[in-house]
Amino acid sequence: MTGIDSLIPRGTPSALGAAPGVTEDAGAYAATGGYREVIGADELLDRIDGGLRGRGGAGYPTAAKLRAVRDAGPRPVVVANGEEGEPGSVKDRWLLRARPHLVLDGLARAAEITGAERGYVYVSDTAAGERIRRALAERTPRLPCDVVDTPHTYVAGEETAVVRRINGGPALPTAKPPRPFEQGVGGAPTFVANVETLARIALIAAQPDRRRLTARATLVTLAGGGAEPLLAEVPYGGTLRTLARAQGTPEPAGALMGGLFGGLIGPDRLDLALDPDTLAAAGTALGCGAIRFLAPDECPVSLVSAALAHLAAESTRQCGICVAGTGSIRDAVGALTNGTADPGLLTRLQRWSTSLPGRGACGLLDAAAGTAGSLLRAFPHLVRAHLDAPCPGCAAPADSGRLTVPVPYVARRTVPRPRSAASPR
Template identity: 55%
Template sequence: MTDVLSLLPPGRPGLLADVPPGACEDLAHYLATGGCAPLPAPGRLVDRIAAAGLRGRGGAGFPTAVKLRTVRDAPGGPPVVVANGEEGEPGSVKDRWLLWHRPHLVLDGLRLAAAMTGAARGYVYLSDDLAEHAVRQALAERKVPAGRQALALRQASAEWAPEVPVDVVRTERTYVAGEETAVVRRIDGGPALPTAKPPRPFESGVGGAPTLVANVETLARIAALHTHPESAAAIAGTHLVTLSGAGGTPALVEAPAGTHLKTLADLSGHGRARAVVLGGLFGGLYGAGWSDLRLDHEELAAAGGALGCGALHFLHPDDCPVAAATDAAGWLAAQSARQCGVCVSGTSALARALTAVARGEADGTTVANLERWSRQLPGRGACGLIDAAARMVATLLTHYPERIEAHRSSPCPPCTAAPPATHRYTVAVP
């Protein structure tokens, strides 16, 4: 069972608030809490988003206002906007939770994104049965007479950002299916696999049109920021994070930027943890000193990690960091799109070498190869999968050189006593 918790001060608007446990918010409730507010000037909302410092929540943390303006100003006809709910990171549940429980919040963010970019069509891209059901039900609510009437009453007092036609596109859940070019490729009828760049979606996306591919939490924060402009900076600086690990309770937590990772660990029963895998598998492994880090893009990047999608996996005293890195590398190698030769060979080589270390079978060149590959492989694939595998290895080498050396001299009991835990990082959606 995954807990849903909030660290926000009383009265501060949050994405996890106002929804009874297990419920899916309907249109009437969303409107009653201020949702679907009129938008007198789309450009002013873009400026407010820029001033608040909102960053994308899909992993890269790119400034949202920059993406909006780039798509708005791109040549090539009316843009397309996409709510990206394909949560390929195994340790993250935030996007599916939002689609399951707050689909109107996401759709409102999509409406506002369409108004700010001048888009004429929208898509919700997902890979989950319950998410698809909730989104289709929410779309139907907005089309039936009662829903149309309620929306019409809300828009009567000001210029309205109209509802754009929205289609739902289903895909298979894989690590690479949520990469922005894979999203475009799948919506256009192809496989959910990344393509070479350029062009990027903002240049030529769905049907060749400039396309905004926005994570569903990003869109939800746009909607919340518009509904509560007085709290714009606080909303933009708050994160949904997924906490997991063998020694505590998995949790989805809404926390302000700057929250210490130790606070999050204590909240979910991971206070005894000795290390943390940061930002999902992309952020790498952090050992001694992890508890001093804070929920902050720049601080985590300076420490050699990344906030990514906000998934944090804690390693406890009995967990072996070599085993955790080996499991991650093996999972990533299996998830390769098998389009880029360097990714197929590189991720497989990293996984094999780490497996040899974990089993106490590494020879004299294994560690040297891991060090060389972790430096040379990043940036050489069409997506970030190979970067994630290389960062996991690089951070293991940085934080646990003595553990690697100990594995070379004798087998590690935790590593050899059990088969690889390929689902170590998987968390159930609350």
């Protein structure tokens, strides 16, 4: 991975921090304004209400979620969700490794808003877990906090799976309702938040007058196109084409958006602005901020085949409709890649893409159906060409490993602490 870059305007509070290449300790974090009591919990909630959305994928308004937990009942719980199921995303693991105190600060402030007296950090990444435990040992936390490890799977970060794992069960989704804000960890109302969401809560608390800039910046994992991946912090509003050039893919043939959740877009959509509402109106999504660009000579059918192979392998096999549906979609697109598709295949894919979403316990089946549907919409001429003759670009078997992005290396801090650093409380 080439590394980390900031494309946000000067003066914007940054989730990347002053020294992205090393883990930030408690003293360095405090020296830059962390853990300070600038505003109270009620005012902070009002500032968050100015536009901060969750960064885990769904983009739900953070203030509404905080209020729901606060108002749901006594003894709520707060959870930092650091399990990144999307293979193309690395931002959460990087934050936990490089800026653990920023995440813990945001978790403590979420607890103050909701009235929670206990918190959890939920991780599957060994290095991230070690850094968080070290950060908790560096200073006495305002919030009693446990670190809960989980095996890494695509669905382990789904919020009901998070609650189930913390409660001692497997990291598998459960039927809804109840939602975690109603009944979560130990039966208490529970605020489950993506770690970048918590990081931005802490940034708003430290610099409340710049809350809009903080809410309208986001971390993105950019990959594909034959170039090295890039983790970057960017403002809403720039185009996808600009991001592709920054990553090293100047003329992409399209992009796979939101990890495996936002589907494919063609080259005619690369001038869309990076903004959740704009992307949603165009039929795609920012999701967790993972964007994989297509190289000019890369076959999108092959890429979708790899994505569907990954999703089918990650099915928890709890829902019969998911097992059958995801497997059928995988096999159908696989037939396109190897030249064995029959004429009725496109009709079946179209039907599945509209009839299957919403029928599983989690979003895995939705991702499979949506990705297949987006292929039909974005590249109909290429799909039809695959019915007529085998595609040379699809000759290799579907390899889901091509979707995986490595986490940028983060060293343990060895530079001297600034003289002005405040002592950890």
